[in-house]
Amino acid sequence: MKMLQRKGYLLLSGALLAGACQQPGGHSNPQATQDSLRNLATRYYNESMALNPLQATQNGENQYNDQLPIDISDSYRAKADSFYASYQQAIKGIDTAALSGNDRITYDMLQREFSINREGLTFHDNLMPVQQFTCLPLTLAQLGSGSSAQPFKTVKDYQNFMHRMERFAIWTDTAIANMRRGIATGYVLPQSLVVKVIPQVTDLAKKDTANNVFYAPLKTIPDSLDAATKAGLVKDYTASIENYILPSFAKLRDFMQKEYLPKARTSSGIGAIPDGKAFYAFLIKSWTTTDLTPEEIFALGEKEVARIRGEMEDVKNSTGFKGDLPAFFASVRTDKKLRIFKTPAAILDSFKAIEDKIMPGVKKMYGHLPKTKFEIRQTEAYRAASASAEYMQGSADGTRPGVFYVPILDATSFSYTGMECLFLHEAIPGHHFQISLQQENDSLPKFRRFSWIGAYGEGYALYCESLGKELGLYTDPYMYFGRLTDEIHRAIRLVVDVGMHTKGWTREQAIKYMMDNEPVSTQEATAEIERYMAIPGQALSYKIGELKIRGLRNQYTKSLGSRFSLSSFHDELLKDGCVPLSVLEQKMSRWAAAQP
Template identity: 80%
Template sequence: MVKNAISGLLLSGVLLTAACNQSATHNSAAAMSDSLHQLAEKYYDASMALNPLQATQNGENQYNDQLPIDISFGFRKKADSVFASFQDAIKGIDTALLTPNDRITYDMLERELSINREALTFHDNLMPIQQFACMPLQLAQFGSGTSAQPFKTVDDYHNFMRRMERFAEWTDTAIANMQIGISTGYVLPKSLVVKTIPQLTALAKKDPVNNVFYGPVNSLPAALDSNAKTALKTEYIAAIEKYILPSFSKLQEFMQRTYLPAARNSSGIDSLPDGKSYYAFLIKSWTTTQRPPEEIFALGEKEVARIRGEMETTKNSTGFSGDLPAFFEFMRTSKKLRIFNTPAAILDSFKAIENKIMPGVRKMYGKLPKTKFEIRQTEAYRAASASAEYIQGSADGTRPGVFYVPILNPKEFSYAGMECLFLHEAIPGHHFQCSLQQENDSLPKFRRFSWIGAYGEGYALYCESLGKELGLYTDPYMYFGRLTDEIHRAIRLVVDVGLHSKGWTREQAIKYMMDNEPVSLQEATAEIERYMALPAQALSYKIGELKIHELRNKYTQELGNAFKLSSFHDELLKDGCVPLSILETKMARWALLAK
């Protein structure tokens, strides 16, 4: 009895100690989680202060009057200091005590800080203007009155007037930086400079009808009386003519007279002083992998060959008797595929695709976004050099997600690629992914509003493959359009690496694209010049898509009857953009629970 009592006391002590240790561990884990959440929140706030245009895009309206001179050396030094301070702070987090979701937050924050600091070691600020994505074009979108910048109150108008004033300073800094670039050999290719000049010219014109910056004066706040509206309109137009028009005129003149003669004849970024190392960094940043250029190039060639085989089969199903290059020409030029007379008819056809697929989409996805969705024609000032694109809505639901379609001539618009384009840019592609991420308020803000190309573009390209399951691609020409889009992303692996790592010329890349897909010379030129302006960005699509297909195929086989596509898609999207290695880890955890 005594022995048993002693044993019982000893056992009770062990259990009590274990319970205390477990409680202490729980408390430590909770404290560590709180520390991480606070750090992530502070990082997001600091990031928004550094990036006020992104803050406006995210609905953080306290920064709506600010425009950073983010290309200045002083700004970049300040940004590096901010990132370094967070790198020091995150070292205090014990990852062993984190939940799986918190570990994603930790890994993403650690990666973002490292990527941001490494980016600042390169000299992209010496090439601040190009035809595809840069501050002048972003500011024009914000200033149109139809984008993220609010124009609902008098204060809203004054906020953007202050941004106009800051843009004049940004312009002077850009010109000074480009002068440094000229002296150090850090300049754009001539073919890209040529494309920027008409854009800048259009935005420098005193033209209330066609210059997008005048847009907000046509929709002044309804609550104002006529005198107040007149005063605000006068003040706003004066700001445009004092800050915006002279700045764009100054940029246009500099690009035309000084920069264009000094621009380089080479096409790839590897011809810059630190171009090879910069391209390696951009590959790592955009694809979230460590793949070398040679491996990506070989993967691209393999995918191009595979898809060409399926193109042959689809071509034959139409009864076309010529070879594949002849069919490309048919797809490029046939009036049979060009059935529209007006932009409205094209937009209506995209709406019809949406209506057709939604019953199937609701079966494929358990959780649908709340954010509203619209289809719009791309504004005229940027349509000539723009691709179809999705601009995310606001997290609070006040601004819808918008699928923009550039339509230069509706009679030349082919219907063949419309279904896969809609699946990618709109539903269930970018609109679902971006909206669900923003709407998930259980994520730290920096994750709710983050963008990782390999995941986001990879998922959107994956969505194109869902067409047959959603009742699309019944027309062989429409399915050929889907294959065209798929091979287009495979071609990108070849031409992007070719341009930036293998010494390919712009013309060589254009020829390769036209040899392998039915695009016009104008379309191929715009695409290749996009890759010249944004090295490695185009690699992210195919790299990410192949990973998602790999995961779906793997778990379809492993789980058998337990595999549910809607559950797979919900898990795929619920944590927002993540690097591909994190995606693999979290999908493996989901599969274990699904068994």
């Protein structure tokens, strides 16, 4: 998965003016309309970076690196709503009939963004601002590690993050006040998630200069600074950690342990909170960019699980295994011959070997390759226990590489079976290609260069897993079984996510369903199911998007025949960046019609 970003909001002063696009007599001027839309898109991006300074930092827009909005406060959310409402009003001045294809994509995406962000603000997720998978305390720790998007190259860079640390103390007090309101009104996390948060915040509250990630930038202070400046910086930066970060995490630890955990809910799904069913319907719409109902998604998941199980039976039989599929799952989970590594370095080297093997084939499948550099790294220890493998985008200017993070808790228990498909998804030609090409395309409005739509982005990355055989991978039946395992995993998500959030399934029921249908350990299944509990609906986006992209490829392979070029199909698929699935369908139709 692409590393998830939190959203923050701030209202900027100043009226938004929808550019007039009418000539005298009321006829549209296409050039004026196009310019007006592009100006609006530019203004929206620039102001939304001030709204969302953490996202600005991720995007390499460094002018806001000292800011940390209290985006969970009611006043902040009210300002955000006004901000989106003013843009909704502004875009009404655009005459869509005068727009070209690419500008129409911009218009449709802006309109959707304003609408979906406003609708999201009507729910009360700000009363549950901390969980174990993605939340500001974890994002801040990553930024503060010195190995993420926050720069630590100058004295000003260090001062910027010191200001963010100071703001985090205010955010923490707001979060605790919000969670108390949540306790009073029924907006609380499930107990099993709170239990996972407590050790995370406990570790980050420790005055441990060797292991607490917030101290790491003190080890990389630039050598160019003179001794006095360096000493002053170390003193001030250490004081910021010890005055703001450690006490804030200690407050969170004490609150979560003593006050919040006893009041946490025993239910697993979001449907159990007030407005939970309506919130889940919104999250489905938001994450999948479709109007599918929970029932339709559940049925689709069951159908896909059955289909993939059939393929798994075939692979199992090809290995000569004599037992049934559950027995084969157990064998794959425990077979020592599938655990070939002794060190984390050996695992990272093995991923590098996959990259080297596939690149000649990738260059034939894609006409346009990204310029952004790429690295494979082990996930940092402070978050490895709750992390999945993930991709962190590079910077658009090329100064920061895209990074494929691999959590390795114990190298000797790391199975090789899923490595090839994992690399295709997270790295090349999956997230690294899609996100880098999008960011590098300066013909797109900036808000599109840095936008993320899970159904498209995760759907494309899952589609990339299916390219393995064409790229010379999956020759080992266990590696191909690993690919089917990953595919059924995404199909299982459609069943368990909907099961928990609308059908009253328990965490334990969902864990059992997952373990009955794929070879995962109890620990792995638990971490996955708890992730879906923490971010409802997000896990639906993968399979929904992949089925759309695979369907489009099959459709045009058939209809275009000898005129179908896979390289051209992939380049068209990626060139406009993340788009809603309905927009993707329309643009691929235009591409097919233009094929010689």
